[in-house]
Amino acid sequence: MSVSSLRRFRAAVAAAAVLTAALGVGTSAAHADTAPTAPTQTRFQEPRDLLRALDFDALAADGWTVTDEEEETDSAEATEVVELVAETTPAPPAVTPEELTRIVPGIPAEKVEQFIAPLNEAMARSGIDNPVRQAAFIAQLAVESDSFRTFEEYASGRAYEGRADLGNTHPGDGERYKGRGAIQITGRHNYEKVSEHIGVDFVAHPELLAAPENAFTTAAWYWTSRNLNEVADTAGIVRVSELVNGGHHALGRRIDDFKRGLDVLLQP
CATH class of the missing domain: 1.10.530.10 (Lysozyme)
Incomplete structure (x- = not known):
């Protein structure tokens, strides 16, 4: 059995959101409303290889599967996820x-x-x-x-x-x-x-x-x-x-x- 590419996408988006929030990715003292509690980040700091921790083959071995009905539901949900990500993803810092x-x-x-x-x-x-x-x-x-x-x-x-x-x-x-x-x-x-x-x-x-x-x-x-x-x-x-x-x-x-x-x- 294999996990659908859509489930991979949704899990990746969720993981990226959680990991990004946890690490304070994309924040800096210059752009924050309040003083950061974590070490100051640079203007750009992207997670590296974080999503490789999601072992989809192992999930498939544990019994993950996707029915046609789930695929149709997931398709609509994926559209919402993409739109939400597009709306909430901040633009890269402009050069001053x-x-x-x-x-x-x-x-x-x-x-x-x-x-x-x-x-x-x-x-x-x-x-x-x-x-x-x-x-x-x-x-x-x-x-x-x-x-x-x-x-x-x-x-x-x-x-x-x-x-x-x-x-x-x-x-x-x-x-x-x-x-x-x-x-x-x-x-x-x-x-x-x-x-x-x-x-x-x-x-x-x-x-x-x-x-x-x-x-x-x-x-x-x-x-x-x-x-x-x-x-x-x-x-x-x-x-x-x-x-x-x-x-x-x-x-x-x-x-x-x-x-x-x-x-x-x-x-x-």
């Missing part, structure tokens, strides 16, 4: 203006308040929700945008002329579709793809990609389109940098910014 300044010391002071909200919104929508992912994302943006000083490549873009790998097959595409946005999206092909995703015609109006309201949204699109959350979690910052830049340009700076980001975001 002070933290962004410490991660990217070169960011112009007047840009911090202007960019902090769209940066956090882009990360929240794209699952950039732990310190490794956030530090990696901000490190790439910091290098690509010259510490958030520009959302348009300084070079003319002529070097990209005729680059079929970038989709630059029309005369003038190199300059027209040079790097823009917080992550310097480059080439006609990428402009076409991001236009489809965002719903703004960046192909006809490439300059719009450099507007602050679009710069972070398009950077997050590029990030998720390359599955860089998983790359950051598993392969590391060097591989992330290769997939963003196509090489090792300013790799030392990207690594330094990443390390600084971790130092800042992991502090209590």
